[in-house]
Amino acid sequence: xxxxxxxxxxxxxxxxxxxxxxxxxxxxxxxxxxxxxxxxxxxxxxxxxxxxxxxxxxxxxxxxxxxxxxxxxxxxxxxxxxxxxxxxxxxxxxxxxxxxxxxxxxxxxxxxxxxxxxxxxxxxxxxxxxxxxxxxxxxxxxxxxxxxxxxxxxxxxxxxxxxxxxxxxxxxxxxxxxxxxxxxxxxxxxxxxxxxxxxxxxxxxxxxxxxxxxxxxxxxxxxxxxxxxxxxxxxxxxxxxxxxxxxxxxxxxxxxxxxxxxxxxxxxxxxxxxxxxxxxxxxxxxxxxxxxxxxxxxxxxxxxxxxxxxxxxxxxxxxxxxxxxxxxxxxxxxxxxxxxxxxxxxxxxxxxxxxxxxxxxxxxxxxxxxxx
Ligand SMILES: N[C@@H](CCC(=O)N[C@@H](CS)C(=O)NCC(=O)O)C(=O)O
Numbered sequence: 001x002x003x004x005x006x007x008x009x010x011x012x013x014x015x016x017x018x019x020x021x022x023x024x025x026x027x028x029x030x031x032x033x034x035x036x037x038x039x040x041x042x043x044x045x046x047x048x049x050x051x052x053x054x055x056x057x058x059x060x061x062x063x064x065x066x067x068x069x070x071x072x073x074x075x076x077x078x079x080x081x082x083x084x085x086x087x088x089x090x091x092x093x094x095x096x097x098x099x100x101x102x103x104x105x106x107x108x109x110x111x112x113x114x115x116x117x118x119x120x121x122x123x124x125x126x127x128x129x130x131x132x133x134x135x136x137x138x139x140x141x142x143x144x145x146x147x148x149x150x151x152x153x154x155x156x157x158x159x160x161x162x163x164x165x166x167x168x169x170x171x172x173x174x175x176x177x178x179x180x181x182x183x184x185x186x187x188x189x190x191x192x193x194x195x196x197x198x199x200x201x202x203x204x205x206x207x208x209x210x211x212x213x214x215x216x217x218x219x220x221x222x223x224x225x226x227x228x229x230x231x232x233x234x235x236x237x238x239x240x241x242x243x244x245x246x247x248x249x250x251x252x253x254x255x256x257x258x259x260x261x262x263x264x265x266x267x268x269x270x271x272x273x274x275x276x277x278x279x280x281x282x283x284x285x286x287x288x289x290x291x292x293x294x295x296x297x298x299x300x301x302x303x304x305x306x307x308x309x310x311x312x313x314x315x316x317x318x319x320x321x322x323x324x325x326x327x328x329x330x331x332x333x334x335x336x337x338x339x340x341x342x343x344x345x346x347x348x349x350x351x352x353x354x355x356x357x358x359x360x361x362x363x364x365x366x367x368x369x370x371x372x
Contacts, residue, residue, distance in 0.1 A: 120332075270321055
């Protein structure tokens, strides 16, 4: 059966099927009948306007994509984090041993960035971590006392039931999203920062006086590579890190296709960058690798299926990215010990009921990551 034929089989009228065969957006043209993607100059753009999505199916009692912001064209927009303080000498949040606490989910790629840098820098000794249950429900992320799950913890500081309770403790009238990671200050009983890109920059330098010289010397955002790291982050974040979510949370065919094509275009670009190289920028591990890695490690186990990022897999479609991902996982315990595939897979497939109403967690891929 041809692709056109299969669309008809699925009950799509022939004129819609024909329209779906050839679509153009942001300079990329998909010929659905041939599966070829071509590029055009001067893509049309549209000014964004945001509204709260009301069209998604809300058949469950949980906090899922029904609360996500989307634009009128069905595309997903991530809200900015709200607590943006810095740990620094002379500031409100001074560097101190045993003052800060990290709340994470193993499922969350953003939180995993902070786990990796915490381990690499050896500050795990005095910044303890609490891991939530991967099943994000009605009240958001639960702790183990509210939802027991292997590898999840209860909140040792306040016996909170949900991450939400911490946000409301920090700010009684808080009206934003209750996201992880949360870097918590035990002294002021408040949130220092809930933006992973800023937390990893703090972890990179803020506690250097308390750690051995060789750990203090590790710099994942070195001055001489900053411009290049920033440049890479700038397109990897929207197209890959957030690109998988833009694909998965899209509520229109056009928004999905735009996101997924941009995602795979960006992966093609990364593949070229990593060919014959061990790291994205320079010849050393930087935050650019860490920020990308957390998305790539989730790609085949979750994003290919759950978020429909299935033009190619990492393991079979991107040899250089695949090798880079495997080497970091198998050769560096900071990466392996921060990765829990059970939490990762359970979270996505269980928590987004608008995408996966049965909540069935797929068995494959086997293995989640191939040996080197
Ligand atoms: N900008 C934040 C994003 C964090 C984020 O969106 N975390 C997700 C989990 S992967 C979350 O906690 N979502 C809960 C919600 O949105 O209700 C960061 O990078 O730290």
